[in-house]
Amino acid sequence: MSAVLVCDGLHKSFGAVSAAADVSLSFERESVVSLIGANGAGKTTFLNMVTGYLKPDRGSIRFEGRELTGHTPREITGFGICRSFQIPQLFHSLSVRDNLLVAEGIAATERAEEATDEVLERFGLTQYGGQPAALLPEGVRKLLDVALALVARPKVLLLDEPTSGVAADEKYGVMDLVMGAVRGQGVTVLFVEHDMDIVQRYCGRVVAFYDGRVIADGEPRKVLDDAEVRRYVIGEEAHA
Amino acid sequence: MSRDRTLPALAIACALLLAAAAFAPQWLVFLLALALAKGLVVLGLVLLMRTGLVSFGQGLYFGLGAYAAALLSHRAGLADAALMIVAGTVCAAAVAAILGLLLARYREIFFAMLSLAFSMILYGALVKSSALGSTDGFNLHAKAFAGMALAAGLERRVFFAVSVVAMFCVGWLLHRYLASHWGRLSAAIRDNELRVEYLGASVYRVVYVNYVAAGALAGMGGAFAALAVGHVDPETAYWTTSGEFVFIAILGGTGNVLAPFLSAAIFEGLRTVANQYAPNVWQMSLGLAMLAIIMFLPGGLWTLLRRRGAA
Amino acid sequence: MNNLLAVIFDGVVYSSWLFLMAAGLTLIYGVMRILNIAHGSLYALGGYTAATLAGAWLAAGQAAIGSYAMLVAAAVLVGLVMGPLLERGLLKWMYGKDEVVLLLVTYAAFLILEDAIKLVWGVESMLLPDPYSLPGNFHIGTLAYPVYNLLLIAMAIVVGLALAWALYRTRQGKLLLAVIHDREMSAAMGIDVNRVYLVTFTVGSMLAALGGALTAPMIAVSPGIGVEVIVLSFAVVVVGGLGSLGGAAIGALMVGIVRSAAVRYWPEAELFTIYFVMAMVLIARPKGLFSAPEARKI
Numbered sequence: 141m142s143a144v145l146v147c148d149g150l151h152k153s154f155g156a157v158s159a160a161a162d163v164s165l166s167f168e169r170e171s172v173v174s175l176i177g178a179n180g181a182g183k184t185t186f187l188n189m190v191t192g193y194l195k196p197d198r199g200s201i202r203f204e205g206r207e208l209t210g211h212t213p214r215e216i217t218g219f220g221i222c223r224s225f226q227i228p229q230l231f232h233s234l235s236v237r238d239n240l241l242v243a244e245g246i247a248a249t250e251r252a253e254e255a256t257d258e259v260l261e262r263f264g265l266t267q268y269g270g271q272p273a274a275l276l277p278e279g280v281r282k283l284l285d286v287a288l289a290l291v292a293r294p295k296v297l298l299l300d301e302p303t304s305g306v307a308a309d310e311k312y313g314v315m316d317l318v319m320g321a322v323r324g325q326g327v328t329v330l331f332v333e334h335d336m337d338i339v340q341r342y343c344g345r346v347v348a349f350y351d352g353r354v355i356a357d358g359e360p361r362k363v364l365d366d367a368e369v370r371r372y373v374i375g376e377e378a379h380a
Numbered sequence: 381m382s383r384d385r386t387l388p389a390l391a392i393a394c395a396l397l398l399a400a401a402a403f404a405p406q407w408l409v410f411l412l413a414l415a416l417a418k419g420l421v422v423l424g425l426v427l428l429m430r431t432g433l434v435s436f437g438q439g440l441y442f443g444l445g446a447y448a449a450a451l452l453s454h455r456a457g458l459a460d461a462a463l464m465i466v467a468g469t470v471c472a473a474a475v476a477a478i479l480g481l482l483l484a485r486y487r488e489i490f491f492a493m494l495s496l497a498f499s500m501i502l503y504g505a506l507v508k509s510s511a512l513g514s515t516d517g518f519n520l521h522a523k524a525f526a527g528m529a530l531a532a533g534l535e536r537r538v539f540f541a542v543s544v545v546a547m548f549c550v551g552w553l554l555h556r557y558l559a560s561h562w563g564r565l566s567a568a569i570r571d572n573e574l575r576v577e578y579l580g581a582s583v584y585r586v587v588y589v590n591y592v593a594a595g596a597l598a599g600m601g602g603a604f605a606a607l608a609v610g611h612v613d614p615e616t617a618y619w620t621t622s623g624e625f626v627f628i629a630i631l632g633g634t635g636n637v638l639a640p641f642l643s644a645a646i647f648e649g650l651r652t653v654a655n656q657y658a659p660n661v662w663q664m665s666l667g668l669a670m671l672a673i674i675m676f677l678p679g680g681l682w683t684l685l686r687r688r689g690a691a
Numbered sequence: 692m693n694n695l696l697a698v699i700f701d702g703v704v705y706s707s708w709l710f711l712m713a714a715g716l717t718l719i720y721g722v723m724r725i726l727n728i729a730h731g732s733l734y735a736l737g738g739y740t741a742a743t744l745a746g747a748w749l750a751a752g753q754a755a756i757g758s759y760a761m762l763v764a765a766a767v768l769v770g771l772v773m774g775p776l777l778e779r780g781l782l783k784w785m786y787g788k789d790e791v792v793l794l795l796v797t798y799a800a801f802l803i804l805e806d807a808i809k810l811v812w813g814v815e816s817m818l819l820p821d822p823y824s825l826p827g828n829f830h831i832g833t834l835a836y837p838v839y840n841l842l843l844i845a846m847a848i849v850v851g852l853a854l855a856w857a858l859y860r861t862r863q864g865k866l867l868l869a870v871i872h873d874r875e876m877s878a879a880m881g882i883d884v885n886r887v888y889l890v891t892f893t894v895g896s897m898l899a900a901l902g903g904a905l906t907a908p909m910i911a912v913s914p915g916i917g918v919e920v921i922v923l924s925f926a927v928v929v930v931g932g933l934g935s936l937g938g939a940a941i942g943a944l945m946v947g948i949v950r951s952a953a954v955r956y957w958p959e960a961e962l963f964t965i966y967f968v969m970a971m972v973l974i975a976r977p978k979g980l981f982s983a984p985e986a987r988k989i
Contacts, residue, residue, distance in 0.1 A: 184989075191578070193989065217580040225989055229578070231571040234564070242568045245561035246581040252561075292580060434791045482970065485977065488790050489726050489933075493925050494973070497966045500922050504962030574989065619922060623798060630795070660809050667802030674796060675784070 144169045144328050145190070145221075145296055150199035152185055152352075159185040160196065161352040167296075172319070172329045174339045174360070176373055177349030183332045184226065186349070187298050191223050192216045203296070222294035226301045226332075228285035232274035236265055236284055239273055243291035255291075263287045263317055279306040279314060286318050297322060299331035303338055311335065315342055336364060336374065348373050386555050389638055394548040401541040413540040413608035415648040416547055418628060419641035420601035423554060424594030425629040426640055430558065431590050432570030433487065437495030438625050440479075440502050441472040441595040443617030445602025447512070448472070450520035450612040461539055462526040465546075465603045472599020476592045484588040496619050506614035517613025520606055539607040546600065551637040558637070566590060598625075627666060630673055633680020643680070693832045698951050700831065704840045706947025707847030708902060712920060713927040713939040714854060715898030721871040721934025722891040724790060725782065728797040730899045730924060731917030732804035733773055737903025738912045739808060741765035742817040745907075749821055758822045759842075766904040770897025778892040783885075801917075809914050816911040823908035843905055850898070851940055858936065867891060871934055926969045932979030941980060945972075 145167040152160040159182050167173060175183045188194040190201055192213045201208040208216055231239050240259055244252035260266045263283050268276060273284065282302060289297060302318060303311040315338055322329060333339050339346060339360060346363040348356040350372040356363045363369055400412060421438050428435050445468030452458045452467055479498060486494055507515055522539070524530055530538055557563050565586055568576050573583050606612050615621060624647075632643030654662040673680065712734065719727050745761040777800060785796050826838035858864035869877045870887045878884045903916075910916065927946050931938025946965055953964040972980060 188989070212577070214577045214580055214582060217578055223578065227989070229572055229575040229989065231568045231575065233571055234567060238564060239568075241561075242564050242576075243579050245565065246576075246579045288575070288579065434795075482974070486973075489794060490929070490973075490977075492791060492794060493726070493922075493929065494970075496922060497926060497969060501963050501966050505959070508959045508961075620918070623802075626795070626798075660814075661806050663802040664806035667799040667806075670795060670799040670802070671781075674788075674792060674799070 142169055143167065144204055146202045147186075147190070148200050148202075150186070150189060150201070151197045152189060152194060153197060158352040160189065163199070163352070163354055165347060165354065165357070167328055167330065169328055170326055171345060172343045173331075173345045173347060174343040175330060175332045175347050175349065176334070176336075176339060176363075176369075178373055178375075181349040181373075182352040183349050184300060185352075187223060187300055187330075187332065190216075190298065191221060217292065217294075220292075220295035221298065222289040222292055222296070223298035224282075224286045224289045224300060224302060226304065228281040230273040230281060230284055230288075233272055235270050235272055236260070236276070237269040239284060239288060240291065243288045247292040249291070259287050259291065262321055279310045282306055282314060283317065287321075290321055293325070294327065296328045296330070299329065301332050301334065303333065303335060311338060312341075340364070384559075386636060386638065387552065390548055390551050390555075393638065393641070394544055397544040397547075398541055401537050401544060406536070409537055409540050410608060411648050411652060412645065413536065413543060414605060415645040416540070416543045416641060417601045417604035417608060418625065418648070419547065419644035420543075420550065420604065421598040421625050422628045422632070422640035422644055423550065423637060424597030424601075425625055426632075426634045426637075427554065427558075427566070427590050427597075428594050429629060429634050430563070430570065431566040431587060433587070433591075434492050434626060435495040435591075435594065436492045436619065436622050436626060437497070437499035438594065438598045439617045439619060439622035440495070440499035441476060441598035442602040442605070442621065442625075443499070443502055443506065443612075443614070444472045444475055445469065445599030446606040446612040446616045447506070447602075448599070449603035449606045450518065453520050453522060454518060459521055459523040460525065460527065461522040461535075461542070461607055464520075464522060464607065465542070465600060468603025468606070469596050469600040472602065473592055473596035476595025476599075480588045480591040480595070484584050484591055496622065499617050499622055500619060503614050503617040503619075506617060513613070515614060517611060517615075519611050521610070522607055536608065539604065543604045543608075546604070547641060550597065550600075551641070555637045562586065562589075627670055629680075630670065631680055635679065639680065693834065694955065696831055697834055698955050699948065700836065700840075701954070702948030702951030703944070704843055704947075705951055706943040707844045708906060709923065709927050709947055710847045710940055710943035711850060711898055711902040711905070712924040713931065713943055714851065714936060715895035715902075716924050717928045717931065717934055717936065717939045718854075718898075719892055719895040720928065722867060723782075723888055725793045725797060726790070726925070726933075727892075727895065728794065728921055729777060729800040729804060730797075730895070731921035732801050732808070733769065733896045733899035733917075734903035734906075734920050735808055735912075735914075735917035736769045736773060736804070737766050737900030738907040738910075738916060739812050739817065739903075740769050740900070741904035741907040742819045742912045743812075744768075745822060746817070746819055755821060755825055758825075762822065762904045762907070763901070766897055766901035769900035769904075770893055773900075774893030774896035775889060777896070778889050782888075782892070801921075805914065805917070814914055816913040817907075818911055819908050821908070839908065846901075846905060850901070851936075854936060863890070923965065926965055929979055930969050930972045932976075932981035935979070935981035938979060938981035 143166045147163060147165045150160045150163040163186065175186065177183050185194065189196050190208065192208065192211050192215065196209055203219055203221060206219065231242060237256055237260065240256045241252055244255050249255045260269055265280065265283060268280055276284065282305065286299060286302060303314055306314055319342055343360060345358065346360045347354055348363055348369045355372065356366045356369045397412065401409060421442055425435060425438055448471035449464035449468040452464050483491060483494055506512055512518065522535060525538055525542065565576065565581060569583050569586055576583050602616060628643050628647050629640065631647065632639035651662065654665065716727060716730050719725055741762045744765045745758040748761045749755065749758050781796065781800060785793055823837060823839045828835040829838055858868060866882050867887055869882060870884055874884060927942040928939060930945060931942030946968055949964050949968050950961060953961045
């Protein structure tokens with residue numbers, strides 16, 4: 141079992157706000173990890189640093205041995221790390237099909253049209269193929285956002301709140317589709333999530349953030365029962 | 381999903397205009413020649429607008445193209461129109477290749493006004509240059525095309541015919557480009573640059589290429605305009621000329637490669653009429669028309685055609 | 692030494708004029724996110740109105756000193772009339788559209804006003820030399836300068852200080868700063884953003900008109916004087932940073948002095964140097980010298 145992504149001693153502050161303080165994490169190949177924490181705890185900052193949108197003040201991020209800090213999001217995507225976004229980042233005036241074609245074109249996929257049809261099929265988006273992205277319902281926007289991230293066949297997939305804004309009865313559907321699309325392809329998945337049911341169901345490991353630090357890291361059951369996690373993340377006081 | 385009728389439409393337009401080159405009265409040939417020249421410039425603008433950028437400074441390349449063409453006869457004693465067209469295009473493209481390195485980093489208002497500023501630099505230089513005729517400019521004489529001497533009186537018709545062929549070729553090429561991956565990528569950049577970078581493509585590279593292409597097109601248009609008018613002056617680089625191009629682009633919309641040429645023809649027609657009967661309210665009419673389009677028909681006149689065709 | 696002094700003095704005079712133009716432009720952009728191309732027309736309107744009012748005043752045999760008040764009155768008049776007219780009558784209907792579309796809207800307004808000016812005042816030049824020549828000259832070394840130039844500099848300083856005081860020390864000013872900083876938040880806090888827009892645009896228009904009114908005695912007021920002003924003002928505003936008053940002042944000084952040096956030593960390159968300065972600043976600081984930090988997008 142090899143560590144594919146290793147973060148060591150990451151620090152990032154914005155003025156007086158400490159968004160990351162000595163964050164050191166290591167992720168195994170093909171693992172599915174959930175990052176939890178209250179808003180402002182540093183989860184998205186972590187994703188932004190890994191993908192090159194932000195540069196850490198201190199520390200290193202290594203992917204398959206290669207140092208990522210200092211590289212741009214475009215380069216890091218080229219190395220094999222793709223992400224989806226909290227607010228879906230789509231091409232609003234283009235159709236769903238054209239959105240995917242853009243991604244396929246950039247990834248230089250052969251037979252892009254067929255590949256696009258396949259993706260539409262796999263994510264249940266075929267009926268939306270001709271619609272402009274701006275007019276899609278929220279759950280579909282999320283799916284498209286993730287589908288775009290998968291086009292380049294990444295080795296590491298980072299999902300930022302994949303089910304936020306999605307109707308409660310559709311959440312499992314979205315996650316099933318996403319996880320089904322990556323199964324068996326050797327992809328390491330990290331997803332930020334607030335819904336603890338989703339967390340428990342889909343991941344094998346949970347990392348909890350608070351105030352820029354990692355306060356718990358391990359099996360879901362263990363982490364979710366942790367006193368600090370209950371206090372700072374889930375919001376339940378443990379009563380004697 | 382409508383069938384792509386652009387190629388037949390281009391061919392028909394080409395045929396009609398070539399007929400006009402041969403048989404239409406001189407004043408019409410002149411009007412259409414100028415319209416086509418400006419249409420080329422606007423075509424480049426449309427490409428930039430597809431990428432989400434509005435250049436208020438295409439006059440820079442229009443002026444460069446015109447003066448480069450004219451200088452060939454003025455200084456180098458060459459009177460071959462083909463050489464002039466090539467010179468105009470290449471000169472403009474070369475400058476665009478340099479300025480694009482800087483300008484491709486900017487967007488929105490900064491891009492618009494920086495491009496304007498550079499066109500004003502050329503304007504200032506031209507106005508202060510007595511060697512180039514200062515505000516009066518100078519005339520250009522072209523007597524041959526690609527080595528073939530032209531009969532006196534026929535030159536303008538021949539140049540117009542050449543510009544029609546250019547319209548066809550360039551229009552078709554750009555149509556293919558816009559339908560290709562790069563065309564789609566340009567639209568994607570307009571919608572969401574960040575996502576394009578996160579998908580692994582270089583936004584800067586696409587913007588740069590589109591910018592240089594637009595510059596080259598404007599240079600070609602400038603050369604053709606100089607040939608049609610027979611005269612060049614600094615007004616070609618003035619920011620109000622660039623503003624005219626923007627107006628024509630908005631008038632036609634970005635829907636199809638034919639739109640710039642169509643709206644340029646309408647614009648030139650209206651301008652001729654206005655100059656004749658109401659020169660003091662021409663700018664006001666332009667302004668009012670622009671507001672009307674922005675408010676009621678943001679996609680330009682082309683959307684009217686689109687709606688009827690789609691029925 | 693004389694040369695250097697002359698360059699600096701000329702530069703400061705030019706900077707004063709530039710500052711008046713740039714201050715209004717940058718304020719309007721900072722608050723409303725609109726780059727107002729019609730600023731050039733407001734400048735021209737200021738010039739024409741000043742020429743008309745002050746000209747009538749002097750022709751009626753009134754005290755010459757009053758003509759200066761007329762200049763300022765002209766600016767205020769133009770601002771109070773055109774500001775609300777443009778903001779309520781046109782811009783209000785366009786808010787929410789793309790920044791570049793708004794730019795085109797102000798460009799359309801500029802085109803309309805250019806011809807409107809021709810319709811009202813005709814195409815002949817108007818001259819108003821008296822306020823300029825009246826105070827006479829003063830001497831720096833062997834060079835003679837019109838005292839009027841000192842008036843211009845004084846005016847720019849007064850206006851700059853007044854604006855700074857109004858922005859940073861009065862309640863109204865702080866509301867404006869809040870809107871510049873975050874429009875949505877300000878509206879959520881109960882600030883009447885619409886009124887702030889109206890006030891800002893009116894003040895900005897007054898400043899542009901003031902630039903025109905004060906320039907009127909120095910030039911021949913004729914159609915088209917507003918055209919070049921726009922590009923120059925923009926260069927200054929960009930150098931200083933869009934929305935920054937201090938930036939407008941520093942930008943005006945930089946551009947003014949560099950241009951003055953160019954005019955003395957290399958006249959052909961006058962326009963070139965201005966835009967060269969702008970390009971150099973932008974390469975080092977892509978958003979200008981003093982620009983607001985941008986919020987995180989993802």
